[in-house]
Amino acid sequence: MTTLPQKARVVIIGGGVAGCSMAYHLAKLGWTDILLLERKQLTSGTTWHAAGLIGQLRATANMTRLAKYTADLYVRLEEETGVATGMSQCGSISVALTSERKEELYRNASMARARGVDVEEISPTEAKARYPHLEIGDVVGALYIPRDGQGDPANITQALARGARMLGAKIVEQAKVTAIHQDKGRVTGVTAVFEGKATTIACEHVVNCAGMWAHGIGAMAGVPVPLHACEHFYIVTEPIPGLERLPVLRVPDECAYYKEDAGKILLGAFEPVAKPWGMDGIPEDFCFDQLPEDFDHFEPILEKAVKRFPLLAETGIHTFFNGPESFTPDDRYYLGEAPQLRNFWVACGFNSIGIQSSGGAGMALAQWMQDGEPPFDLWDVDIRRVQPFQANRTYLYRRSVETLGLLYADHFPYRQMASARGVRRSPLHEHLKARGAVFGEVAGWERANWFARQGQEREYRYSWKRQNWFDNQRDEHLSVRNGVGLFDMSSFGKIRVEGRDALSFLQRLCANDMDVPAGKIVYTQMLNERGGIESDLTVSRLSETAFLAVVPGATLQRDLAWLRRHLADAFVVITDVTAGESVLCLMGPRARDVIQKVSPNDFSNERNPFGTWQNIEIGMGEARAHRVTYVGELGWELYVSTDQAAHVFEAIEQAGADLGLKLCGLHTLDSCRIEKAFRHFGHDITDEDHVLEAGLGFAVKTSKPGFIGRDAVLRKKEAGLERRMVQFRLTDPQPLVFHNEAIVRDGTIVGTITSGNYGHHLGGAIGMGYVPCPGEAETEVLASSYAIEIAGERFAAEASLRPMYDPKAERVRM
Incomplete structure (x- = not known):
């Protein structure tokens, strides 16, 4: 007879593929007293109806690392557990119908090669040879990944569950968690109802793997877990005589994917305008449920599919399926320890790619729980990126209309969300808007990314080439370098x-x-x-x-x-x-001329040297003037009480009118900082990157005892650097670098660009990235020949270990 225990080391909530992966990987690490609680039956939420596509190529290097681990795990899982997973490495083909999509696919291929993924750029004719039923008249390029595949989601989950049980984990179905207990900021247990009886289970850790229900489970613990369910559609055809085994086919320009399974075709969609579901909550008895058909909603996808795969016109539809999947506001899943509650962990919000993500996610989170820190940089999916307001249900409903479709949209650089905007605004928002600001969003903040000229449209025109604001950025950039610019950085x-x-x-x-x-x-x-x-x-x-x-x-x-x-x-x-406080950044060689017109304070190097702050009068208000810079020029960050921010802005604007003061956006801030080789957290520097190898040893004082990481710094000093952060400039002024492009040293790919932008002063695209160089001196690193691979094409690059712009930092101390 099954009963709930009184205590466990860890309670995992949710018996889908993510929860079973967590149980499996914790058990693999030797954890005992693992208890998984499933409110109904294993896989009964969304896992059971997943398409089961298992791809290795993701948007970033570390997400690709996790996806590759998942594919490798599922290959060996059947032999280990005796449960057939249906894993078939039939390969995958992604086709491009536009030059922009081809550029995206080929850029991804360069990144994938740098991470050890076997990938081939193929012609439309080669795509047709591998997928004979494909109409290629308008196909301009394709990508083939031979070790991608597909599997049976329910059986994969059962195999993970079997593997966990074999190692001692306990899995209980029909056990619903109704409360999460905590004390002094740490989780202490859960209450679950099983067979009509409520039991409180003391535990050290709780893992929220509740899928669509994860938002509510988070709320029980006081932890925002922003996600919302959407309807997700696919059809399954009648058997097609003679249909041979085929690779998975993705046609993102038509929002469609195709999977051959037992002589049938499954056609699924990520339509641009989604249908959110469950705004009033998920029904209590939801278990292996489907949602009502909506053929009108799916019909535009099917019409294009019939032309792309002409056999569909002669084939009947066996199943029209509509089931819910949960989506997050930024289309990235959640992993890690909640910042609000110690030992409350999350692994959820998989945005319809849970099967291909859960293996790697379970491995990484289990290792994180074991070691107290992630095994490598997981900032892409870290739950700590969440802003508390994002759990607002109206916000989630509106954003989820967009996020489902973005999975197959062009993933252009600088692409901005269009929905659920305007939640967090600077006091200067309307001032900037009136002056031509085009806004982007970060952490919910509306920030001026660039300023349109009079008569210029205030919209992004996305491209992998120079976008419509490129010249605006150049003018702003050169104003900061040669004159003076003003940024609103209230989002700090x-x-x-x-x-x-x-x-x-x-x-x-x-x-x-x-x-x-x-x-x-x-x-x-x-x-x-x-x-x-x-x-x-x-x-x-x-x-x-x-x-x-x-x-x-x-x-x-x-x-x-x-x-x-x-x-x-x-x-x-x-x-x-x-x-x-709002923050106004006044930057450029004429910054002192402007600020002295609006403030009686002394801004000389003697009174206010670089790296100091002072309280000042400004206009008729007050501020704290910090003499620091993120653009590599003389300047001040002005911290102003939000009620005075508009007045101070107006005073500076008026004072700078005859000195060429220019309003500048975040794109210019980034292009200036990358010329100066200033690092950007989350791209150039992460918790995986050693501070010395990042080139930031000047900010480390090992003479100071007792700080966290000191011993690791001393060890690295003694052992020597394994890699170095290098700044690159393309010698050809035309190509653009964003991030994840492959770094080529003496003809061999050795890494990827961590961040990139255009250096308008230096006259070319600038990128930064780590180059492996164990035991090498700086001169040896720089003696090599470098190139950057962009969409399969290699461009020569100059390399430097010092900032290419103002290497002695003389301009910031003017």
């Missing part, structure tokens, strides 16, 4: 750290020396025990017991969680004050 995350122990607390967390006088600003990193970079920030000492940490808006929740996690018994208060 701002954290006050104060109290009796504030200094000792920050000395332990930060690699640089925080024991500086009030008025000083310190650039630093917070490291993990491996010397990897957990946070990249500036810290201003406000007084003997108060500091202000400034972080990127996108990482605010992550940084708050890291600080709070290490509080222990320190007498310190940590407060998010982001909304309290």
Whole structure:
């Protein structure tokens, strides 16, 4: 007789493929007392009706690493467990109907090769040879991945469950979790109802793998888990005589995918305008359920499919299926420990790619739980990227209309979400809008990305080539380099750290020396025990017991969680004050001329040198002027109370009118910083990247004892660097670099570009990336010949270990 235990080491909520993968991988690591609770039956939510496509190529290098692991796992799982998974490495073909899509596919191929994925760019004729029924009249290119495949989702899940049970995990169906318990910020147990009886189970860890129900499970714990279900459609044909085994076929320009299965074709869609479902909650008895058919909604996809796969015109439809899948606001799933609650973990929100993601996700999260830190950079899917407001159901409903279709949309650089916008706005939003700002969104913040000229349309025209704002960015960029520009950076995350122990607390967390006088600003990193970079920030000492940490808006929740996690018994208060101050960045060689017109304070190098701040009068208001820069020029970040921000903006704008002051957007901020080789967290530097190999050793003070990561820094100094961060400039001024392009050293791919933009001052595309160089001196690294592979074509590149722009940092100290 099955009963619920009184305690377990870990309780996993949800018996889909993600939950069973978690149980399997934790058991593989030797965990015991694993309890998986499923509210109905294994696979009964969304797993059972998944298409079961298993691809290896994802949008980024580490997501590709996880997907590749999944494919390899499913190949060996049947032999290990005795459960047939239906895994077939039949390969996959993705076809392009436009030159832009071809560029995207071929760029992805370059990235995939750098990560060890076997991939081939093939012609339309070669695609036809591998997929004889394909109409190729309008196909312009294709990608073939021979080790991609497909599997049986239900059987894969059962195999994972069998493997977990074989290693001692307990799986209980018909057990619904009704409460999550916590004490002092840490999870302590769950209550579950099984056979009509409620049982409270004490546990050390809880993992939310509840799929569509994960939002509600998160709410029980006070953890925002933003996702929303959408209707997802596919049809299955009648048997087609003589239909041979075929690769998986994706035609993203027609929003369609095709899977051959037992002589039938499954045709699925990711239509541009989706149908959200479950706004009022998911029915209590939902189990292996389907949603009502909506042939009118699916018909446009089918019409194109009949032309692409003419055999469909002669074949009957056996099944028209509509089932729910959950989607997140940014089409990336959630993994990791919730920042609000210790030992509450999430693995959910798989955006209809749960089968191909869950193997790698289970492995990575299990390792994270075991070691207390992720096995490699998982920022792409880290739950700490979530902003609390994103759990708002109206927001999720509106955003989910768009996100399903974006899976097969062109993944252009700089593409912006169109739905559920305007939630977080700077006090200067309307001022910037009136002056031509074209906004993008980061962490819910509306930020001016570029400024349109009078009469120019205020819309993005996306492309892999130069987009319609390229010349606008050039003008803004050169104004910052040669004159003066003004940025609204109110989206910076701002954290006050104060109290009796504030200094000792920050000395332990930060690699640089925080024991500086009030008025000083310190650039630093917070490291993990491996010397990897957990946070990249500036810290201003406000007084003997108060500091202000400034972080990127996108990482605010992550940084708050890291600080709070290490509080222990320190007498310190940590407060998010982001909304309290706006930030105006006045940057360029004429910045001092402008600010002296609106403020009586002394901005000389003697009174206000680089790396210091002062309280100032400005216009008729007040501000704190921080002399720092992220563009590599003389300038100030002006921290202004939000109620005075509009006035200060107007005063600066008026003062700069006859000095050529230009409003500038975030695209220009990025192009200027990359010329200066300033690192960007999440791209160039992550928790996987050692601070010395990132070239940031100047911000590490090993003479200071006791900070987290110090031992790892000393070990690396003694052992030597395995790789170095290198800045590249393409010698041909036409190609563009964004990220993930392959780095070629002496003819061999050795890595990928971590971030890229166009250097309008340097006259070419600029990229940064790590080059493996164990035991090599700097001169040896630079003696090689370098190229960057873009969509299969290689372009010569200059390489430098020093910033190509102003390598001695003379301009910031003018």
